Amino acid sequence: MNWRALFARQEFIILVILIALCSIIAIINPTAFLSVQNLFRILRACIVLGIFALGTLIVLISGGIDVSFPAVAITALYISTRIIVDTGIDSVPLAFLLGSLIGLALGLVNGVFIGIFRLPTLIVTLGTLNLFRGALLFFVGSERIRLSEVTTNFAEASRLNLVTVQLARGEASLHFTFALLLVLALVVWFILSRTMLGRAIYAIGGDREAAERAGFNIVRTQFFIYGFVGLLAGIGGIVYGILSREADPFSIVGAELDVIAAVVLGGALITGGRGTVIGTLLGVLLITVISNNLVLLGIPTEWQRLVIGILIIIGVGIPALQALRRRSTRLTHSSG
Amino acid sequence: MLRRFMISMLLILSVFAIFGVVTAQDSATPGPLFEVTNKYTMATVVKITGIAWFDRMEQGIGWFGQDFPSVTAFQQGPAEADAAQQVQVIEDLIAQGVDSLCVIPFQPETVEPVLQRAREQGIVVITHESSAQQNIDFDIEAFDNAAFGRNLMDNLAERMNFEGEYTVFVGSLTSKTHNEWVDSAIAHQIATYPNMTLVGDKNESFDDPQVAYEKMQELLVQFPNLRGVQGSASTDVAGVGQAVEEAGLQDEIVVVGTSLPSIARDLIPTGAVDMISFWDPAYAGYACNLIALTMLEGKMPSQLTDGTGLPPFLSFGFPNLPGYGSMTLNNGKAFYGSAWVEVTAENLANYDF
Numbered sequence: 067m068n069w070r071a072l073f074a075r076q077e078f079i080i081l082v083i084l085i086a087l088c089s090i091i092a093i094i095n096p097t098a099f100l101s102v103q104n105l106f107r108i109l110r111a112c113i114v115l116g117i118f119a120l121g122t123l124i125v126l127i128s129g130g131i132d133v134s135f136p137a138v139a140i141t142a143l144y145i146s147t148r149i150i151v152d153t154g155i156d157s158v159p160l161a162f163l164l165g166s167l168i169g170l171a172l173g174l175v176n177g178v179f180i181g182i183f184r185l186p187t188l189i190v191t192l193g194t195l196n197l198f199r200g201a202l203l204f205f206v207g208s209e210r211i212r213l214s215e216v217t218t219n220f221a222e223a224s225r226l227n228l229v230t231v232q233l234a235r236g237e238a239s240l241h242f243t244f245a246l247l248l249v250l251a252l253v254v255w256f257i258l259s260r261t262m263l264g265r266a267i268y269a270i271g272g273d274r275e276a277a278e279r280a281g282f283n284i285v286r287t288q289f290f291i292y293g294f295v296g297l298l299a300g301i302g303g304i305v306y307g308i309l310s311r312e313a314d315p316f317s318i319v320g321a322e323l324d325v326i327a328a329v330v331l332g333g334a335l336i337t338g339g340r341g342t343v344i345g346t347l348l349g350v351l352l353i354t355v356i357s358n359n360l361v362l363l364g365i366p367t368e369w370q371r372l373v374i375g376i377l378i379i380i381g382v383g384i385p386a387l388q389a390l391r392r393r394s395t396r397l398t399h400s401s402g
Numbered sequence: 403m404l405r406r407f408m409i410s411m412l413l414i415l416s417v418f419a420i421f422g423v424v425t426a427q428d429s430a431t432p433g434p435l436f437e438v439t440n441k442y443t444m445a446t447v448v449k450i451t452g453i454a455w456f457d458r459m460e461q462g463i464g465w466f467g468q469d470f471p472s473v474t475a476f477q478q479g480p481a482e483a484d485a486a487q488q489v490q491v492i493e494d495l496i497a498q499g500v501d502s503l504c505v506i507p508f509q510p511e512t513v514e515p516v517l518q519r520a521r522e523q524g525i526v527v528i529t530h531e532s533s534a535q536q537n538i539d540f541d542i543e544a545f546d547n548a549a550f551g552r553n554l555m556d557n558l559a560e561r562m563n564f565e566g567e568y569t570v571f572v573g574s575l576t577s578k579t580h581n582e583w584v585d586s587a588i589a590h591q592i593a594t595y596p597n598m599t600l601v602g603d604k605n606e607s608f609d610d611p612q613v614a615y616e617k618m619q620e621l622l623v624q625f626p627n628l629r630g631v632q633g634s635a636s637t638d639v640a641g642v643g644q645a646v647e648e649a650g651l652q653d654e655i656v657v658v659g660t661s662l663p664s665i666a667r668d669l670i671p672t673g674a675v676d677m678i679s680f681w682d683p684a685y686a687g688y689a690c691n692l693i694a695l696t697m698l699e700g701k702m703p704s705q706l707t708d709g710t711g712l713p714p715f716l717s718f719g720f721p722n723l724p725g726y727g728s729m730t731l732n733n734g735k736a737f738y739g740s741a742w743v744e745v746t747a748e749n750l751a752n753y754d755f
Contacts, residue, residue: 098623103649107619209453212640214668221668224644235626237650310612311644311668317612361620 076333077345095362103238116247116350118325120254121298123346129271129338130187137198139303140318142168147313151216158223165304173296181288210314223308243305255343271338328353331381431465432722442501448479449508454755462684466691485509502526502694533736544681544741551583552590561656565597568630571638573609580634614641633659643669663753689726
């Protein structure tokens with residue numbers, strides 16, 4: 067193993083920061099931080115953020131950016147809930163199926179503009195973010211729906227746990243959708259590193275023209291990327307509904323910044339061509355630990371944004387500096 | 403692909419079209435207070451139509467019509483919560499020549515001019531939830547905020563056996579009513595329940611159950627001996643109760659607060675939320691119209707000053723209108739009842755809004 071290469075990897079830097087942060091919190095407030103209750107709380111907070119991050123990872127690798135996924139997620143959740151309520155078919159698998167299909171359909175709308183019309187991804191998804199959300203509020207409604215008021219099975223899913231641990235006072239449990247996050251992470255890892263499609267996504271992000279010459283079908287790949295991201299967002303929306311026990315058209319929107327921050331912290335290049343599932347999951351974990359545990363250090367909640375900002379600059383800045391140094395060494399060598 | 407988008411939009415529209423309506427439950431009317439033979443047209447103007455809260459109020463208006471058969475009482479409101487649209491509804495009713503208007507203003511200052519015009523034409527004008535309104539005969543408030551906050555604290559303290567750590571939630575530090583409830587509750591605790599301790603600052607939930615949920619999870623880790631929570635925004639107890647339930651602490655931690663049965667219904671039977679409080683819009687609507695009718699019939703005493711109760715026929719003669727049996731007057735224009743409703747697992751089934 068080449069140590070210098072290991073140190074230079076973003077995933078390693080994030081892991082070090084994560085371990086350092088956890089150590090500090092654990093030393094200062096061991097009873098609160100090192101409890102099963104707190105561990106499960108952190109893992110639970112990772113679920114929705116993680117599902118969104120997996121989608122964002124794929125888009126970033128392909129050299130694009132998608133800020134519309136929160137609108138896709140909430141639209142998928144809200145319409146699915148309405149359909150379940152109105153048809154009376156109160157089924158959790160149906161909710162996931164509907165959510166995935168709605169997410170896929172909305173994601174493909176992005177795909178049309180980006181793949182066929184070749185418009186800039188940020189502009190397109192900024193537009194569809196507002197379009198989807200506006201259409202939802204205008205056509206479907208803005209009323210918050212408590213799942214327990216209108217459904218039984220869908221609402222009961224929020225009480226389904228993988229494991230429950232009895233504590234001296236109360237209990238701690240890990241929600242079943244955490245397993246879903248792990249499955250989706252495996253799927254994304256498989257696509258990215260074991261399929262030709264994954265190669266195409268990296269190739270487009272690295273150098274679009276070169277990818278085209280190498281024979282990759284750019285448009286088809288982009289349709290896959292944005293459709294799949296929509297699908298993941300739809301699933302994430304349903305999971306969000308189950309975890310929060312409600313469908314509120316005003317929720318989720320605003321999540322995009324934390325998600326993109328997590329993926330970028332996890333080593334994905336915003337310019338495309340680089341990024342890994344493991345790095346992304348580490349990034350999600352880091353953001354979650356920061357936003358859920360700084361209070362254990364006695365740091366007020368208002369400071370969380372500041373700390374996240376500093377960490378992004380450090381986490382992204384170090385590799386950028388290293389890259390700069392490498393390039394300048396190379397330039398000196400070639401001129402000399 | 404655009405076609406697929408259009409299809410999804412059509413789907414959205416069809417979902418919208420078949421969305422069901424809330425069916426309101428019927429109860430007995432309070433019963434007439436006095437005989438009325440004159441014919442009056444009495445309108446109630448709400449902030450928005452079609453939501454459970456004002457559907458419930460319309461029921462109260464229905465009771466009023468049954469109790470006073472010579473009176474035509476009805477409720478109207480804009481389809482969206484919009485100040486300009488509400489003004490338009492009031493304009494139309496003035497043109498129709500109603501005898502009284504009971505208005506729940508969306509924006510108190512926006513309706514002032516149109517209310518002034520109504521009064522100039524001799525229409526009796528009563529408002530609700532708008533104690534600082536100028537161009538009115540009277541305003542009616544379900545309760546005094548300080549008393550409501552103290553009542554929540556009494557409920558919290560009793561269920562905590564008058565001892566242990568508790569904390570409070572508000573929508574935001576600038577939500578006036580929330581802070582009035584919580585401040586009076588804390589003052590009441592300090593004066594009355596010395597074995598209870600407030601821990602942490604006022605927690606802000608921004609009227610979002612998810613924020614309340616995450617805050618409560620933090621508080622559970624931060625204060626392992628926490629035994630009670632008082633919520634303010636209607637969604638506070640939903641988020642707090644969910645965190646309590648997931649931590650298996652429903653028997654250890656008492657959760658009380660302002661909320662509606664439709665928001666906290668699944669959490670009350672399990673004990674994750676112990677008691678919620680609110681006011682019943684049906685009785686508020688009834689009380690508004692009753693005051694208007696009292697004025698139309700010329701039964702309102704001309705000498706009403708601050709701090710006096712309502713005339714005897716209102717305060718003693720009306721036991722069937724819960725919470726409005728005895729009211730106090732503030733600023734010469736705003737009547738305050740004590741019309742809060744307490745809901746626990748026992749009476750939850752009686753409320754469908």
